[in-house]
Amino acid sequence: MSVETLNLDRGHTNRGIRGNPWWTLAAVSIGVIMVGLDASVVAIANPHIAVDLHASLADLQWITDSYMLALAALLIFGGKLGDRFGRRNVFFIGVIGFAVASIGIGLVGSVAGVIALRAVQGVFGALLMPSTLAIIRNTFPAEKLNTAVGIWGAATGASIAAGPIVGGLLVEHVNWESVFYINAPIGVAALVIGALAIVESRSHQGHGLDVPGIAALSGGLFLVVFGLIKAQNWGWLAASTLGIILAGLVLLAVFVLIELRTASPVLPMHLFANRSLSIGTAVVVINFFALFGTLFFMTLFLQNIQGMSPVEAGVRTLPLSAALMVMAPLSGVLTQKFGPRPAMVGGLAAVAVALVLLSNLTAASGYNALWPAFMLLGAGIGLVLTASSDAIIGNASVDDAGVAGGLQSTAVQLGGVLGTTILGSVLSSRVGSVLTGELTTAGVPTPVVSQLTAAKELVAQGATPPVPGAPAALTHAIVTGSQNAFMAGLHTSVIVAAAAAGVGAVLALFVKGGQTES
CATH class of the missing domain: 4.10.860 (DNA Excision Repair, Uvrb; Chain A)
Structure with missing residues (x-):
């Protein structure tokens, strides 16, 4: 622990809010909530963006991926900037820029504009996120660090998991643009509390860009x-x-x-000499590969296949949200006592089982077929979230805290990018390969099938291609065939995600047991 950290800790009781670790944690957690919320809230808004802005499935993927890609590409760099120029300063710049870009998304009015401004959001998120963990690492003493990271993890996980619920309420009762406008008041809260509480810190090592x-x-x-x-x-x-x-x-x-x-590397390769840090990074990627990929196509399933409203779809994700919010801080306690390995292995195993359960869904499945899998998925994600964060942040020096925070956040966003991209592409490709057969099996005449196969992107969103003037029997056959094709794609996607989670559980067995080395 640095001398600066020890001095801060001794003065907390006499300085009120300034330098107080818990007020500092509150400020950075609000910033994390803003970024995490925007990573998942768009999932509920996607079907409405598609209709309003005439977006294709690829456009929807880019609306998600341009944001996550900018985050993944620049988070480590953002951590370096915080280490060099001051983590408090960089955090504030990130919060302001993120909020302004969010307002712009709601006003721009075009698919291209939304995609571009989502990337701008990602740039400022890349300044914000690594600074949060570095500030926590610099503020809390070693014996309280796991608890703090657990609360940070709970804020991250809760915001990601709550995204569909918040998004559902806003989309249904306001409009899809409001899911981005909400970042303005959240950003103001982070700035006000942060200005009062956060003490500036930076690395004492030299850092090139x-x-x-x-x-x-x-x-x-x-x-x-x-x-x-x-x-x-x-x-x-x-x-x-x-x-x-x-x-x-x-x-x-x-x-x-x-x-x-x-x-002066942006990502010092010596960090990866630590086995727990390296495996922790890979596990974070896999964990969020499963979460974001699943959220992407499950919201399409709930709204477009089962016909739920945005609020109804968001409420259906409550078991996932609740389990994640409970297990993330509990994982901090378990990690403090037993080290990161048990929570990481058990969490990824739970994720794999949950995804296998989702592979049994049908278009007509009731909620009883869904909520146990969602609860298990949320519990597993929450367990892995905090334990893997500890494996990464706890194994980096204080001077490398910003880089390690950037690495951990990069792994989250890279996992989200790969999950949305790979699983979305797997779903779309599978739909394209089975659509003709499913329509034919459902009783759609061959000439009509030939016309409908060109609409595979629409089917891959869970929608049914329209055939004006079609009789009721033909319309029913088209709906049945299209939904069966979408479900075939969904089943393939969740099995791929389950296999990835299984690989992650095996990797986590090699994380060093007990307390992580410092």
Whole structure:
């Protein structure tokens, strides 16, 4: 622990709000809530954005992914900026920019504008997020750090899980734009409390900005995600798909080489010499791969297949939200006592089982087939969230706190990007491959089937392609065939996600037991 941290801790009782660790935690947690809410609230708004702005499934993926991609690409860099120029300052810049970009999204009125401003949101989120963990690491003494990270994790998880509920209420009773306007008052609260409570801190080590490194990282991530999204239309084995993904991987390899050679790397490779930190990072990616990918297509299922309103769909996610909010802080207690391994292994195993349960859903499934899986999924995500954060942050030095915070947050967003991208593309590709057969089996005449196969993107959103003037029997057959095709895609997606969670559980077995090394 740094001398600065010890001095702050001794003075907390005499300084009121300024420097108080719990008020500081409240401020940064509000900032985290703003970012986490926007990562998932858009899932409920997607069907309405699609109708209002005439967005395709690929457009909806980009509305989610442009935000997460900017976060994933720049979070480590944002952590470096906080370490160099002051974490309090960078946190405030992030909060202000995020809130302003959010208002812009509600006003822009076009798909292209929404996608672009979502990316701007991500840029400012990348300044905000790593600073929160670094501020916590610098403010709390070692014996209270796990508790603080547990509360931070609960705020993160609760905001992500509450997104569909908040989004449902706002979309149904106001409009879809309001899911972004809500960030303005949240941002004001974070700024006011933060101005009163947060004490400035920065790393005492020299930090260059490593522009070549961040350019290679950002470019590599963008190309990989772009290739994965385009795979559903171009084909997974098409030369264009493989070429773009390979180019992205080459850039990421160049990034590693740059980091190994530069004097001031944006992501010091020595961090990964710690096994618990490395595995913790991989587990975070897998954890949020499952969460965001599942939220993406389950909201389409609830609204477009089962015909629920936004509020009804959001309320159906309450078991997930409640379990996550309970288990995230409990995971902090368990990790403090037993180390991160039990919570990480048990949590990912629960996630895998929950996803297997979701693979049994049908278009007509009742809520009893859904809520146990949602509850198990939320519990598993919450367990992993705090334990893996401890494995990453607890194994970094105080001077590397900003970078480690950026790494942990990068893993969250990268997992979300890959989950939305890969699982969305798997769903879309599966729908395209089975749509003709499902429509034919449902009794749709061959000439009509030929016309409808061009509407596979609409079916992949859970919607039924319209056939004006069709008799009731034909309309029923089209609905049945389209819904069965969507469900086939959903089943494949959740099985892929369950397999990833299983791999993560095995990896977590190799996290160092007991207390993480400091």
